[in-house]
Amino acid sequence: MKRAKKADPPQASSSVAEVDPLTVLHRDAAGMDIDSASVWVSAPADRDAEPVRQFGMSTPDLIALAEWLKACGIKTIVMESTGVYGIPPYEILEERGFKVCLVNATQKLAVIASPEGAKQSPL
Secondary structure (H helix, E strand, O other), X not given: OOOOOOOOOOOOOOOOOOOOOOOOOXXXXXXXXXXXXXXXXXXXXXXXXXXXXXXXXXXXXXXXXXXXXXXXXXXEEEEEOOOOOOHHHHHHHHHOOOEEEEEOHHHHHHHHHOHHHHHHOOO
């Protein structure tokens, strides 16, 4: 008696577009990393002589951060923050018309570490 040959499992279709990891997708975007005492911000290198800056967490410092980002022509900010530290910068930036995207690095690392995430991640 012959056994039927097992069919290959169906391949999952990826909804993630293939992108070169160095392709700029949002030209007017900046990245922020926030902790309890400071905010590190990175704007595109062609926008300022000092594109990576550190700001304090006081209200005047956060207002200065928003003004600097406006001067750099930034429209979108990707903010990495855990806990409540991201709330004051988020509110100040959103009030001033920025599109603020809050991300959790722990969740991104979990996706990249998964077998499917490793295949799809540009990192």
